[in-house]
Amino acid sequence: MAAKLGILAGGGPLPGYLIEACRSSGRDYFVLAFEDHADPVVIGAAPQAWVRLGAVEEAIGRLRAEHCEELVLAGPVRRPSLADLRPDRRAARLLTRGILSKGDNGLLGAVVRFLEEEEGFQVVGADTILADLRAAAGPFGRHAPTTDDEADIARGVEVVYQIGRLDIGQAAVVRQGVVLGVEAAEGTEALLNRCGSMRGDNNGGVLVKLPKPGQEKRADLPAIGPKTVAGAVDAGLAGIAVAAGATLVFDPTRVVADAEAAGLFIVGIKPDDYHADYDVV
Amino acid sequence: MAAKLGILAGGGPLPGYLIEACRSSGRDYFVLAFEDHADPVVIGAAPQAWVRLGAVEEAIGRLRAEHCEELVLAGPVRRPSLADLRPDRRAARLLTRGILSKGDNGLLGAVVRFLEEEEGFQVVGADTILADLRAAAGPFGRHAPTTDDEADIARGVEVVYQIGRLDIGQAAVVRQGVVLGVEAAEGTEALLNRCGSMRGDNNGGVLVKLPKPGQEKRADLPAIGPKTVAGAVDAGLAGIAVAAGATLVFDPTRVVADAEAAGLFIVGIKPDDYHADYDVV
Numbered sequence: 001m002a003a004k005l006g007i008l009a010g011g012g013p014l015p016g017y018l019i020e021a022c023r024s025s026g027r028d029y030f031v032l033a034f035e036d037h038a039d040p041v042v043i044g045a046a047p048q049a050w051v052r053l054g055a056v057e058e059a060i061g062r063l064r065a066e067h068c069e070e071l072v073l074a075g076p077v078r079r080p081s082l083a084d085l086r087p088d089r090r091a092a093r094l095l096t097r098g099i100l101s102k103g104d105n106g107l108l109g110a111v112v113r114f115l116e117e118e119e120g121f122q123v124v125g126a127d128t129i130l131a132d133l134r135a136a137a138g139p140f141g142r143h144a145p146t147t148d149d150e151a152d153i154a155r156g157v158e159v160v161y162q163i164g165r166l167d168i169g170q171a172a173v174v175r176q177g178v179v180l181g182v183e184a185a186e187g188t189e190a191l192l193n194r195c196g197s198m199r200g201d202n203n204g205g206v207l208v209k210l211p212k213p214g215q216e217k218r219a220d221l222p223a224i225g226p227k228t229v230a231g232a233v234d235a236g237l238a239g240i241a242v243a244a245g246a247t248l249v250f251d252p253t254r255v256v257a258d259a260e261a262a263g264l265f266i267v268g269i270k271p272d273d274y275h276a277d278y279d280v281v
Numbered sequence: 282m283a284a285k286l287g288i289l290a291g292g293g294p295l296p297g298y299l300i301e302a303c304r305s306s307g308r309d310y311f312v313l314a315f316e317d318h319a320d321p322v323v324i325g326a327a328p329q330a331w332v333r334l335g336a337v338e339e340a341i342g343r344l345r346a347e348h349c350e351e352l353v354l355a356g357p358v359r360r361p362s363l364a365d366l367r368p369d370r371r372a373a374r375l376l377t378r379g380i381l382s383k384g385d386n387g388l389l390g391a392v393v394r395f396l397e398e399e400e401g402f403q404v405v406g407a408d409t410i411l412a413d414l415r416a417a418a419g420p421f422g423r424h425a426p427t428t429d430d431e432a433d434i435a436r437g438v439e440v441v442y443q444i445g446r447l448d449i450g451q452a453a454v455v456r457q458g459v460v461l462g463v464e465a466a467e468g469t470e471a472l473l474n475r476c477g478s479m480r481g482d483n484n485g486g487v488l489v490k491l492p493k494p495g496q497e498k499r500a501d502l503p504a505i506g507p508k509t510v511a512g513a514v515d516a517g518l519a520g521i522a523v524a525a526g527a528t529l530v531f532d533p534t535r536v537v538a539d540a541e542a543a544g545l546f547i548v549g550i551k552p553d554d555y556h557a558d559y560d561v562v
């Protein structure tokens with residue numbers, strides 16, 4: 001019997017998938033939802049408590065009171081201003097380590113280490129619980145990349161490798177060798193939106209979305225879903241490349257159906273086939 | 282007496298500054314303006330001809346008929362779709378070299394080589410004609426970067442070095458060590474706009490805008506102007522860092538006045554003080 005799971009819920013649909021997985025496997029769980037980030041509709045009627053992001057003391061207390069032994073970090077959290085954060089004593093201690101001036105991977109890696117090494121929890125990756133949602137290798141449907149698309153994928157992997165190495169972002173859009181956009185703090189949806197608004201009469205191009213090289217996989221694993229497909233279609237792209245086994249695909253049936261209908265390819269690749277130093281743990 | 286100057290005019294204010302410089306120095310000049318890119322208001326009453334971007338044959342013919350010996354590339358040109366471009370024979374020959382699948386620096390470097398080596402023109406950098414608009418070293422006004430701003434500048438230089446090396450873009454915005462945004466095809470104005478819309482209650486951060494390492498300086502030299510200052514202020518930034526001697530500052534009196542009024546610093550830096558391999562030719 002697996003230990004009780006504490007779901008640390010930020011935004012987006014991921015907490016909902018984790019709740020559903022626990023329910024259907026009969027696993028005991030508890031949701032610790034972050035105010036102003038988690039979506040009450042996604043959390044639904046799950047056993048839950050809501051805390052401020054800066055209330056680390058209270059959060060840890062709730063998780064212990066609920067006897068959670070394993071934790072999973074689920075869904076993005078916007079970086080707060082210090083004034084908004086109102087850090088309690090334990091949060092303030094974390095802040096003195098300068099975690100707010102790191103990129104997402106640096107910050108979340110420090111949070112994972114804090115929870116494990118100082119607080120004694122086990123932190124697991126969402127992908128270990130949602131194995132069914134992990135991206136497969138190869139094309140997801142009927143459509144596959146052309147030779148030109150393959151060249152754009154190769155350039156995109158190089159770009160995402162470099163920006164990932166600098167802990168900037170996980171995605172880039174490349175069309176005919178030209179980098180249309182690079183993801184940083186704005187996220188993939190905003191990246192696709194601006195590629196759409198620059199589209200003009202142009203068609204084609206590829207969204208490449210991959211984990212950062214050496215990324216802490218237990219936090220912020222890249223994900224795509226129906227919104228990503230819609231954004232790619234609106235931007236006139238030919239397809240999407242993700243890291244096989246190291247990307248979550250939300251609502252996979254709809255993702256594949258929507259991509260098929262629009263003539264968009266989605267392909268699971270191995271980043272180290274393109275860049276030998278690209279370690280996707 | 283300097284040779285007659287052909288001003289190849291794309292968008293933005295740069296062609297206007299070049300026209301003004303020729304007039305006030307009494308230098309002979311002719312504007313070859315690209316349809317759908319150059320701004321008729323900026324070109325004004327200057328001696329001019331308008332050509333399609335794909336009409337290379339006609340463009341070269343006009344420049345020869347006007348006895349232009351020196352050329353200057355002035356102002357950005359959006360990448361056309363092939364259908365829009367309708368390339369003539371000479372443009373088609375250039376296209377077979379794959380220049381449309383290069384980044385801006387790769388493309389413009391190929392254009393400069395074509396004009397010099399195959400067509401016998403001399404291509405000069407806009408900064409050689411507009412020496413007065415070259416960014417000075419050090420703070421432009423009363424405001425100077427703090428120690429925290431200096432750290433953001435250092436991180437920004439590293440980011441711009443890496444994206445520049447990949448011929449992606451010339452600018453990044455960093456706040457407290459976190460990369461808020463990276464410029465690719467969308468340009469600096471759009472970069473600042475999205476940093477503004479992600480601002481929330483946060484203040485601070487730096488726009489770093491530099492030439493790409495080893496960039497062809499006779500094309501697409503980075504520039505800032507009053508719009509850049511306004512965008513930086515709206516995004517809540519603390520300041521702007523540019524490469525001393527290798528950036529054009531349009532409307533410098535207003536740039537400094539607007540920055541002063543808003544409490545924004547603008548500083549001319551030497552990229553190789555931050556990154557030893559950063560060659561700004």
